[in-house]
Structure formats: C-alpha cells, structure tokens
Amino acid sequence: xxxxKFVLFILVSLIALVIINLAFMRLLNWTIERTDHWYRNLxxxxxxxxxxxxxxxxxxxxxxxxIGITALLxxxxxxxxxxxxxxxxxxxxxxxxxxxxxxVRNVHYSWKVILMSMIITxxxxxxxxxxxxxxxxxxxxxxxx
Numbered sequence: 513x514x515x516x517k518f519v520l521f522i523l524v525s526l527i528a529l530v531i532i533n534l535a536f537m538r539l540l541n542w543t544i545e546r547t548d549h550w551y552r553n554l555x556x557x558x559x560x561x562x563x564x565x566x567x568x569x570x571x572x573x574x575x576x577x578x579i580g581i582t583a584l585l586x587x588x589x590x591x592x593x594x595x596x597x598x599x600x601x602x603x604x605x606x607x608x609x610x611x612x613x614x615x616v617r618n619v620h621y622s623w624k625v626i627l628m629s630m631i632i633t634x635x636x637x638x639x640x641x642x643x644x645x646x647x648x649x650x651x652x653x654x655x656x657x
Contacts, residue, residue: 518590518591525585525598525599525602529606536574536610575639575642579646582642583646603643607637607639607640
C-alpha cells in the first residue's frame with residue numbers, strides 16, 4: 513500500500529506539471545502571436561515599458577499556479593523528503609526542457625527575440641524554484657510545530 517502511494521504521488525505530480533506546462537506554453541504562445549505584429553516595429557523605449565506589463569501578467573498567473581499546484585500536492589505526498597526530491601527532479605527536468613524549447617524555436621535572432629527568450633527563461637527558472645521552495649517551507653514548518 514505504501515508503494516502505491518509513492519507511485520500515485522509520482523503520477524499526480526507528473527500530470528500536474530504537464531497540465532501547468534501546457535497551459536503556460538499555450539498562454540505564452542498566444543501572447544507572442546498577439547503582440548508579434550506590433551512589437552517588431554516598436555521603439556526600444558516603448559518596448560521596455562510595455563513588455564513588463566504583458567509578461568508580468570503571465571508571470572503572475574504562472575507563479576500563482578505553480579504555488580497552487582504545489583500546495584495541492586502537499587497533502588497527497590506520502591513522505592516529505594521523497595516529495596521534495598521528486599518535485600525537485602521533475603522541476604529541474606521541466607526547467608531544462610522548457611528553456612531549450614523557447615531558445616530553439618526561432619531561427620532569426622534579433623535583440624528583441626533574445627530579450628524575450630531571456631525573460632521567458634527567468635520565468636521558467638522562477639517557476640521551478642517556486643515549486644521546491646513551497647515544499648521546503650512546508651517541511652521546515654512541520655519541524656517547528
């Protein structure tokens with residue numbers, strides 16, 4: 513029965529990460545497609561001012577969903593250390609896969625494409641760290657109580 517809990521936790525974690533990644537990628541691609549026509553001709557000053565608004569909204573949604581998913585996985589976890597290591601490994605693999613996906617998708621690199629790829633990379637790394645931090649904080653609070 514205990515082994516079944518570990519296997520179910522791994523499956524639930526993978527399904528949750530796949531769902532959140534697909535949602536993030538679709539939202540990000542939709543935003544890129546919608547803003548592509550005007551950001552190509554946008555002056556650098558306006559580009560730097562407007563991009564944080566759009567990307568900040570996406571980052572907020574993505575970060576809250578990461579924290580929410582992790583918070584939902586905490587009660588399901590069979591063992592806190594196992595859960596922390598499992599989510600850490602999944603987050604690391606996820607982080608590398610998403611970064612590679614967004615850096616190799618465009619063959620015409622301009623400074624705007626490189627800047628957007630760097631911003632996306634920061635979002636992805638922050639997402640991966642958020643998952644681990646939520647679990648590690650939950651684990652440290654249990655030792656205090």
